[in-house]
Amino acid sequence: MTNIVIVGGGAGGMEIVTKLGRKLGRKGKAQITLVDQSDHHIWKPLLHELATGSLDEGLNALDYRVHASQNGYRFEQGTLHALDQVNHQIVLAPIYDNKGSEVLPERRIDYDYLVLGVGAITNDFGIPGVKEHCDFLDLTEQAMGLRKKILNRFLRYAKNHDHKHFEITIVGAGATGVEMAAEMHHAADTLRGYGYEISEDLLRVTLVEAADRVLPRVEKPRICNAVAEELEKLGVVVKTHTRITEVTERGMQTADGEFLPSDLMIWSAGVMGHPFLTTLGLETNRANQILVKPNCQVPSNDRIFAFGDCAACPQPDGSFTPPRGQTARQMALMIGDNIQRLMDNPNAELKEYVYKDLGSLVNLSKFHTVGNLMSFMGGGIAVEGKVARLVYTSLYRRHMIALHGPVKGLFLMGLNGLQRLMRPELKLH
Ligand SMILES: Cc1cc2nc3c(=O)[nH]c(=O)nc-3n(C[C@H](O)[C@H](O)[C@H](O)COP(=O)(O)OP(=O)(O)OC[C@H]3O[C@@H](n4cnc5c(N)ncnc54)[C@H](O)[C@@H]3O)c2cc1C
Structure with missing residues (x-):
């Protein structure tokens, strides 16, 4: 079965994983896996409200594992820290508890298609x-x-x-x-x-x-x-x-x-993008963002896509996509469509992303x-x-x-x- 791995359950990642989970995962057409360093999702544009207490995290946090079980995908908690493009695997760092004891060792996850949406700092x-x-x-x-x-x-x-x-x-x-x-x-x-x-x-x-x-x-x-x-x-x-x-x-x-x-x-x-993005063997810009083609594939590897704040996608006017919630969402959903096209026909023409400022x-x-x-x-x-x-x-x-x-x-x-x-x-x- 085709393995689609999405790293980053943020503003864009949650939308693509939910859509692919319901459409492909539930029907057994592909295995969809979400990886995130955290165990829960809070929509990032709400963080300043969380900081002042206007927002209650208890009411607005979504537990990835529960959501995964209800929407046809798997959840794996972990921090991406390396990429093995030869063996089509991502490598997750070990997890330690707050006393320094190892909870989980380093893990490798296979992918046929990898989608990176790890946001920015x-x-x-x-x-x-x-x-x-x-x-x-x-x-x-x-x-x-x-x-x-x-x-x-x-x-x-x-x-x-x-x-x-x-x-x-x-x-x-x-x-x-x-x-x-x-x-x-x-x-x-x-x-x-x-x-x-x-x-x-x-x-x-x-x-x-x-x-x-x-x-x-x-x-x-x-x-x-x-x-x-x-x-x-x-x-x-x-x-x-x-x-x-x-x-x-x-x-x-x-x-x-x-x-x-x-x-x-x-x-x-x-x-700016996370510094570890510059160590994955993918092309990055000065702001540590992964450079992608207009269809959101990385130029050196057609199996790898990136979107949102961690990606720089060229636009027809020569600019690059802005780091915004709506960009992440639009790019992620388009990547979902592109992967489905590739699964149906490896030579399919892919959609290209043009930022639509809503x-x-x-x-x-x-x-x-x-x-x-x-x-x-x-x-x-x-x-x-x-x-x-x-x-x-x-x-x-x-x-x-x-x-x-x-x-x-x-x-x-x-x-x-x-x-x-x-x-x-x-x-x-
Ligand atoms: C306070 C605040 C207010 C904002 N308000 C707005 C607004 O009003 N409108 C707007 O359009 N935009 C707003 N933004 C920007 C918007 O939040 C981002 O553009 C958007 O969240 C980007 O989505 P994303 O999916 O690329 O990344 P994110 O939503 O940041 O998600 C990234 C995910 O990747 C995970 N991750 C990171 N590193 C790793 C790793 N190594 N391994 C595994 N997982 C990892 C994170 O845990 C996170 O879940 C705001 C941002 C902030 C901070």
């Missing part, structure tokens, strides 16, 4: 002190660690009236940085409501951006201006044209010689949502407020439906809504 650009002193939002564990830190700092500073401000510096005013800045204000407001003694001016959030505006990758000035205005209303200090040159325990040094004292520093300034939405927590839809149609459609918020939440809804089917997906979203009504607005533990 935040780029520290080699700036001294970033790795040591900043928090990142690449993994669920990092988001949960950050939540603990945020709550502890609020607890400490709310009680200690000598400490005038809780200074948070966020680097990178892309969607993640901007949304995180607003979420911090939401957290402060809500905690005040729960009895934390948080004065109106305790929180000081500074958003640092090297480019000349917030959301530098968003081409619509209307969205950038609306977001900048809303951040100003919240009291977020936005520093554009500002480059960080060093980070210390106490704060950040800028290229202009200014020092930004900080109690908490969050780094969300761009993404729009950009920026959600400033409970304060405002703004964006543009159907950007591939000329100027697109401008949306904001409740309509934009509805579309924003519908993106996650669509992901849930793809993973669980329409009935269970909608039921789970309804349950999520009910639980939100019944539990505190912020998760405090």
Whole structure:
């Protein structure tokens, strides 16, 4: 039987594995295997909400093993660390428990088709002190660690009236940085409501951006201006044209010689592929992304595909695919179709991926949502407020439906809504 192995159960990986599992795995037409380093999936665009406690991981985490058993695929937990192209095998690193005892040894898994969708990590650009002193939002564990830190700092500073401000510096005013800045204000407001003694001016959030505006990758000035205005209303200090040159325990040094004292520093300034991708024997670019052909096959091996944040796929205008949830999803589903074509006819013509920009939405927590839809149609459609918020939440809804089917997906979203009504607005533990 044909072995299709998908590494990375993220925004794109979960959609392709669910589709192939139901279509091929359940009918015995192929064996579908998902490999992920984690045992559960949380949709990455929600990580900043997890970090501030707006999102409950218990309600939104999907257990890979349970999902696999219900959707016609196998799940193997492990971290990909090597590739044996001669024997068509991937190699997974051993798993150790937190005391260092080996839980599982190194394992090899055979593939006929291999699909890589391992996502990306935040780029520290080699700036001294970033790795040591900043928090990142690449993994669920990092988001949960950050939540603990945020709550502890609020607890400490709310009680200690000598400490005038809780200074948070966020680097990178892309969607993640901007949304995180607003979420911090939401957290402060809500905690005040729960009895934390948080004065109106305790929180000081500074958003640092090297480019000349917030959301530098968003081409619509209307969205950038609306977001900048809303951040100003919240009291977020936005520093554009500002480059960080060093980070210390106490704060950040800028290229202009200014020092930004900080109690908490969050780094969300761009993404790069995992360094191990450069050791797999596949061609990568300077950002460690795997170079693929327009049909998402790697140029040197027709059995290997890559998609999403870990891949660089050339576009007709000479650019490369942007690292976004919708790109990962669209590429992954197309790869699923291409593999089915190859299984039917090894010489089949494969589809080529052209990025279709369905729009950009920026959600400033409970304060405002703004964006543009159907950007591939000329100027697109401008949306904001409740309509934009509805579309924003519908993106996650669509992901849930793809993973669980329409009935269970909608039921789970309804349950999520009910639980939100019944539990505190912020998760405090
Ligand atoms: C806070 C935040 C907010 C965001 N908001 C938006 C948004 O509003 N809109 C948008 O379009 N995009 C947004 N993004 C970007 C979006 O999340 C990514 O572009 C998208 O998740 C990429 O999907 P992917 O499938 O390529 O990788 P991911 O979703 O990152 O999944 C990668 C998977 O690979 C696994 N993995 C990694 N390394 C290994 C390994 N060595 N072995 C095995 N498994 C491995 C990981 O555990 C993970 O499950 C946001 C990102 C963040 C961090």
